[in-house]
Amino acid sequence: MRLKTARGRSASSQRWLERQLNDPYVAAAKREGWRSRAAFKLIEIDDKYHILKPGQRIVDLGAAPGGWTQVAAxxxxxxxxxxxxxxxxxLPVDPIPGATILELDFLADDAPDKLKALLRDGGADVVLSDMAAPTTGHASTDHLRIMALAEAAAQxxxxxxxxxxAxxxxVFQGGTERALLDMLKRDFAIVRHVKPKASRADSSELYVLATGFRGQS
Known part of the structure; x- marks a missing residue:
């Protein structure tokens, strides 16, 4: 589907709107009640690797608008x-049945302690992070920014x-993800890259999946 260009709409905005209208995952998310198309990325990863199980404690970092939180719950x-x-x-997240939402920047100094205080027994079974900093259009800068978020989440x-x-x-492909992988390999039994089909083919987006946490040293 192509849209007539609206007055005042930038070419990039026009392309984004057309891509959204033609994206089957966007349509499926609306049809199935997911907050975002990103829900299908986690669904695909979990269907293949069986990470999420009944009774687990899950933390979702960068939860807005809530697609991953919905799947986890x-x-x-x-x-x-x-x-x-x-x-x-x-960012604000509308209430999600079964989930507790903390409206706070994960990078704030007090965020980790507030999350730990909410967790049953102070621990988690799975930590999820779909965080991404606003893009600048400069590939190397955007890569470094998302890697900093991924490293903070890993810590x-x-x-x-x-x-x-787990x-x-x-993450984004760009070279320095190797440092994150090396760090994770010290603490997890298995570390791999995965690219769900719901990730757009022209995107450098990947997900790092680490399982079998060895415990705090």
Missing amino acids: QRVKAVEGRGQVIGIDY FATEVLAPGG FIAK
């Missing part, structure tokens, strides 16, 4: 009171995960 049976899901974002994960826990985080 459904799969750990949080609505039934079996699992626990906590999402955090500096938090090593502080809260129970032995055997970590999933968004």
Whole structure:
């Protein structure tokens, strides 16, 4: 589908709108009640690797608008009171059944302690991070910014995960993701890159999946 160009709309905005209208994942998300197309990325990863299980404690970093939080709450049976899901974002997130939402920047000094205080027994079984800084249009700058977020998320994960826990985080291809992989390999039994089909083919977006947390040293 192509749109007639609206007066005052930039070419990039026009391309974004056309891509959204032609994206089957956007349509499926609306049809199935997910907050965003990103929900399908986590669904695909979990269907393949079986990370989320009933009764687990989940932390979702950068939760807005809530697609990953929705998936996590459904799969750990949080609505039934079996699992626990906590999402955090500096952007507002509409309430999600079974989830606790903390409206706070994850990079704030007090954010890790506030998350730990909410977690059952102070620990988590899975830490999710779909965080991404606003893009600048400069590829290397954008890469460094998202890698800094992924590294902060990984550090938090090593502080809260129970032995055997898992970590999933968004990264961009660009070279320095190797440093993050090396760091994770010290703390997890298996570390791999995954690119769900729901990630756009022309995007450098990947996810790092680390499983089998060895426990705090």
